[in-house]
Amino acid sequence: MKGQTRSHVKQEPKVNLSHEFSTAANLGVITKKWYAGIQQCIQDAGLETKINAGVEGAASLLMPAALVANLIKIEGLPADRDLRVLLLGDDPVPVMDRGVWLGSVADLAGVQSVTCYCTCDKELESNLFDVAKDLGMAESPRTSVEAAQSQSWDLAVWIHPAIEAGEHDGFASAMPLLHAAGVPVYACMYNELDALIQSHGLNPHGLEFSWLDSPIATARLTRVSVNKYGYSTSEAGIEGGWGAVLTKLQPASVTSSPEDWKAIKVAMSLFRLEGSVSSTWSFAEVVGGVAFNKYQPVGLIGNMAVDPVTGLLISECVNTKVLKVVGHLWTEALSTRPATAFELVPWAARIKLSFNAEITRETKKRIESIELLEVGLSDGLYEAGIAxxxxxxxxxxxxxxxxxxxxxxxxxxxxxxxxxxxxxDMLAQGDTPNAMGMLRKAVDAGYVPAMTDMAALVLDKNVEEANSLLILAMNRGDAEAAFRLGEMLIKGGLYDAALDCLRTAWSKGHVDALNAAHWVCTEMLKAGLGKSGKLKRELKEIQFAISKRTRLENAVQIDAK
Structure with a gap:
């Protein structure tokens, strides 16, 4: 034993933190006093226990208590009696060291007494657990979600629900009963997208996790619903961190469909199997600081954003951080893009599946991913089949x-x-007539690559249709269409117009267009065609683009080694 035995300590420590909790800007301020108080308690008890944790480590132990205390104050629960709080979920953070640190809830909230009952039965110990045992700190009692439904509660908090994973059905089923019993139920999420997903999961029960200041149907996340006591010692919480976003259980303000929920479950399960925990850009937000060829892409799920005008899909290169085009939406998908964040989730889930680049290489997760997508396809989710x-x-x-x-x-x-x-596939097998019919269906659906390919196939027989298709595809952001249109203009001797089309293509990373534009500019200058000043400026920008591309290719090769 590092210090005196537990029986030598008559009562567990109390550190009055209510003032700091009411005035602190973040968890760091509170943790410093709490940490100092624990050290003083050890000294007062005559213990020799050594603390092997700094303020940063201590913050992770205090944040569940801070979360509950914050919700007690938000709900305005009485301070003159023992409060019974139910902590739902299987997140192990609140029960770290058998939940002894939840004993600080009352000190933080400034109330008489709080007892937290936890449904998580995991056993995790920190390097402060010996301190807690030596100080005689009480463990938090455990319960089950089934037993909890027949008891009375002053407050219930669902810690990081994951309904889409299919493992929290019992917790989700308890929500209507707790709500009907008048128990105020809150939930904490990692970010706005997470909260939206969980609300879709609760929708069959006629409930949602609303923002603290508004329904989720039409409103966006504001600072009111940000947990400033989330895991951060220097800022007011961190989006994507533990307990970052606060929501409250309320009647559903909008209806979701079973088909939407199916798409969300498959897309988010695949997202997690890929090893992803957060998206590259904030969901449903215009990507800040980006002017990708005058587009204003909106963040979706994972490393993907969409230009709402052209339907161009964009991602960020992991190595170079350069934006690149990864696909195009067809007309129906583009025209039905929802206006609200809640409705955008299932739409984005379908886009995520349709343009998923690859299946993870890790054997176990690859098998799970394939099974997931096969089941989705069997259930009529054709986007899962495409993925x-x-x-x-x-x-x-x-x-x-x-x-x-x-x-x-x-x-x-x-x-x-x-x-x-x-x-x-039909074209590769020489079945041109049936191939043309199937490709025409993709063209009629407004799928941009199909337009460009159809133009190439009909060019010899119908120049007017080919030209029309290429212009339409180019205006929808297709670099290949712009390149082919530029080639047609070169053959027609319309060099200035060709350079405009080629610029449209190479500015999106089309290598052949870049080389073609360099050749056209050089030849025009040699022949004395066009305005030399304009051509020289164009050539200079082309040369800069070539050198930039060379640097990026070299950087990628170095990273690959």
Missing amino acids: LARGYERMGTTDSKAKAAAIYKRVGDRHPMGAYAVAH
């Missing part, structure tokens, strides 16, 4: 490519990208 086919394509083996082709054929024209893939 699975694209994943097989990326594997690159003969067998995986055959599997991809079979899945695309199964999806067919039920999804524009399915029709597009099947059309190309």
Whole structure:
């Protein structure tokens, strides 16, 4: 034993923190006094126990108590009696060291007494647990979600629900009963997207996790719902951190469909299997500081953003941090993009699946991902089929490519990208008539790559249609269409117009367009065509783009080594 035995301590320590809790800007201020108080208690008790944790480490132990105390004050619960608080979920942070640190809730909230009952049965110990035992600190009692439903509670808090994972159905089923009993129920989430997803999960129960200042249907997250006592010792919480966003259980203000929930569950499960915990950009927010060829992309799920005007999908290169085009939305998807963040979630989930780049390489997770997507496809979620086919394509083996082709054929024209893939498979097999018919379905759906490819196929027979399709695709942001249109203009001797099209293409990273533009400028200057000043400026920008691309390619090669 590092210090005196537990029986030598007559009562556990009390550190009055109510003043600091009411005035502190963040968890760091409170933790410093709490940490100093624990050290003083050790000294007063004559213990020799050593503390092997700094303020940063201590903050993670105090933040569950700070969360509960904050909600007690928000709810305005009475201070003159023992309060019974139910902590739902399987998050182990509140029960760290058997929940002894939850004993600080009353000191923080400035109330007589608080007893926290936890449903999580995990056992985790910090390097301060010996201190807690030597000071005789009481453990928090455990309960089950089933037993909790027949008891009375002053407050219930669901710690980081994950309804979409399919493992929290018992907790979700308890929500209507607790709400009907008049128990104020709160939940903490990692970020706004997380809160929106959990509200979709509760929708079948007629409930939602509302923001603290407004319903979730039409409003966005504001500072009112940000937990300033989340895990941060220098700021007012961290979005994406533990307990970052606060919500309250309320009747649903909007209706979600079972089909929407299916798409969300599959997309978010795949997202987690990829090892992702947060998106590159804030969900439903215009990407700050980005003017990608005059577009204003809006953040979606994962490393993806969409230009709401053209439907151009953009991601950020992990190595170079340069934005790149990863796809185009078809007309229906673009025109039905929802206006509210809540409705945007299932829409973004379908886009995430349709343009998922690959399946994780980790064997166990790859198997889980394939099973997940196969089940989704069997349930009629064709976006899951597209994700699975694209994943097989990326594997690159003969067998995986055959599997991809079979899945695309199964999806067919039920999804524009399915029709597009099947059309190309038919072309490869020499079945041009049927290929043209299937490709036409993708064109009619407004799928931009199909427009560009159709233009190439009909060019010899119908120049007018080819030109029209290329212009339409170029205006929707397709670099390949702009390049091909530039080539047509070069052949027609319209060099200035060709340079405009080629610029549109190379500014989006089209290498062939960059090289073609360099050649056109050089040849025009040699022949004395056009305005030399304008051509020299154009050539200078082209040369800069070439050198920039070379630097980026070198950087990627170095990172790959």
